[in-house]
Amino acid sequence: MQDVVLALLAKEPSHGYDLRRRLAAALGPLGETLNAGQVYVTLTRLEKAGLVVQEREDAPVRGPRRKVYALTASGQERVAAWLAETTGPRADVTEFHLKLVAAAESGLADPLALVAARRRELIRNLAEAQRAALAHDANSEAGLLLEGVALRLQADLRWLEACERTWAARAPRGKGGGDG
Amino acid sequence: MSRDGLRVRGRSQRRGAKDGPDAGPADRHPGEAAGTALRAVGLSRTYGRGENLVRAVDGVDLDVPAGQTFAVTGPSGCGKSTLLQLFGGLDRPTEGEVWLGGRRVDHLGERALARLRRRAVGFVFQSFHLMDELTAAENVELPALLAGASPRTARRRAAGLLDRVGVADRARHLPSKLSGGQRQRVAIARALVNEPLVVLADEPTGNLDSAATHDVLRLFDELRAAGQTLVVVTHDERVAATADRVVSLRDGALADDIRLGGDGGTGLGTLLGWED
Ligand SMILES: Nc1ncnc2c1ncn2[C@@H]1O[C@H](COP(=O)(O)OP(=O)(O)O)[C@@H](O)[C@H]1O
Ligand SMILES: [Mg+2]
Numbered sequence A: 001m002q003d004v005v006l007a008l009l010a011k012e013p014s015h016g017y018d019l020r021r022r023l024a025a026a027l028g029p030l031g032e033t034l035n036a037g038q039v040y041v042t043l044t045r046l047e048k049a050g051l052v053v054q055e056r057e058d059a060p061v062r063g064p065r066r067k068v069y070a071l072t073a074s075g076q077e078r079v080a081a082w083l084a085e086t087t088g089p090r091a092d093v094t095e096f097h098l099k100l101v102a103a104a105e106s107g108l109a110d111p112l113a114l115v116a117a118r119r120r121e122l123i124r125n126l127a128e129a130q131r132a133a134l135a136h137d138a139n140s141e142a143g144l145l146l147e148g149v150a151l152r153l154q155a156d157l158r159w160l161e162a163c164e165r166t167w168a169a170r171a172p173r174g175k176g177g178g179d180g
Numbered sequence B: 001m002s003r004d005g006l007r008v009r010g011r012s013q014r015r016g017a018k019d020g021p022d023a024g025p026a027d028r029h030p031g032e033a034a035g036t037a038l039r040a041v042g043l044s045r046t047y048g049r050g051e052n053l054v055r056a057v058d059g060v061d062l063d064v065p066a067g068q069t070f071a072v073t074g075p076s077g078c079g080k081s082t083l084l085q086l087f088g089g090l091d092r093p094t095e096g097e098v099w100l101g102g103r104r105v106d107h108l109g110e111r112a113l114a115r116l117r118r119r120a121v122g123f124v125f126q127s128f129h130l131m132d133e134l135t136a137a138e139n140v141e142l143p144a145l146l147a148g149a150s151p152r153t154a155r156r157r158a159a160g161l162l163d164r165v166g167v168a169d170r171a172r173h174l175p176s177k178l179s180g181g182q183r184q185r186v187a188i189a190r191a192l193v194n195e196p197l198v199v200l201a202d203e204p205t206g207n208l209d210s211a212a213t214h215d216v217l218r219l220f221d222e223l224r225a226a227g228q229t230l231v232v233v234t235h236d237e238r239v240a241a242t243a244d245r246v247v248s249l250r251d252g253a254l255a256d257d258i259r260l261g262g263d264g265g266t267g268l269g270t271l272l273g274w275e276d
Helices: A002-009 A016-033 A036-048 A073-084 A093-106 A111-134 A141-170 B080-087 B110-120 B136-146 B151-164 B180-192 B210-225 B268-272
Strands: A052-056 A067-071 B036-047 B054-065 B069-073 B095-100 B121-125 B198-202 B229-233 B245-250 B253-259
Touching (some): A002 A067, A002 A093, A036 A052, A067 A073, A073 A093, A093 A111, A093 A141, A111 B268, B036 B080, B054 B229, B054 B253, B069 B210, B080 B229, B121 B180, B136 B151, B210 B229
Parallel strands (some): B198 B229
Antiparallel strands (some): A052 A067
16 A cells, blocks of 8 residues: 555655545545545655655645645655565555556556566466476366466466556557557 | 387387386487577568558567477467468468478478478367368378378377377277367377477367366477477467467567576465465
């Protein structure tokens, strides 16, 4: 949660309410379980840790100048590190999804590059599981476990394919065809 | 000559040898002197023209070293089958070159190409493509006969290979009496019968359930261990993950190239969740 909130602030300083709206949009029905309080608690923690500061909005579209949250230098560093770190074979789908959303919104990383890197990592993992699976009788206990591990990695790879399609279609320069 | 005669890439075809990897000395196939088995240079294949132009394969450069297994992955329509057909001389490129075992083949005449295809390439397809009116053994013998083997030699090779792929007891059955997995194993035996330079497989597990897929992957793994060059086109990540190298195709062009095997993996412990 902290990393996601930080990453969403990388695009521009935002009000807590806007952050919550963007998170809810990225999370769909899962976002409905997110209450406003959680976002503010997270923001307060981040402020204490020196990763964000509150400042006055420069030019409100309308209404009074509200207080917005902005990243500090160390907050920016932490966002960059979060986007760059690989997530490990058992990473959570939601976290990776939010990483892609945050990468695209902040412009700090290319979601398609993140997808490609994760894909390479998962294929390596799958190769390992698959090699082990082939070395065991599929009906043995070990074979059954390895089957489960391989199927889960395969499911993650299928989902990455969908991620690639969606983010490629949204890429600013468009992908595929002619000169790109 | 031994009783069974046939040797495929260093594996004797003795009965009963299928229970484990028998580590025999690796005989080298004449065409397999370490080097490039298959090479594509600037390979393109377009269909249609003008507004309807489809770049099915778009500027692919690829070297498949002898003895390596390659997987080509990508979403449906990205050009996998077209690429494989160009590799195997079933289709001709619009641009670029295909080399098989050090010989440029895309310019060959129809007859020379057909001859080369029979001897140098073994095909495996998603839907098996066995001849319905021939028995399993006859299906395997046919390409050997077409390549000029004597009936006796063809029979002997077919028997050895059917044993090797684990369907010796089905040799006299028609394909319609075999399960999908058995049919594909017969098709793999057929692909191997002329000791091809390269085996090209297009979605070989696409019509198989997971147990039969497992069998085919085991078989591919044995072929790999025996030094058979193999290019498998698949959208099944588990099939791709058994190759030495995985290349991704997107809109007809190579998008990624992953070398597998060796060290550098995460370790099964992490996969199983023990190191979290
Ligand atoms: N004979 C053909 N005529 C016209 N278009 C074709 C023909 N064969 C393939 N294509 C087109 O070329 C592209 C690649 O097809 P294919 O190689 O079959 O992809 P894949 O095997 O990856 O699903 C697709 O857009 C397909 O519609
Ligand atoms: Mg295809």
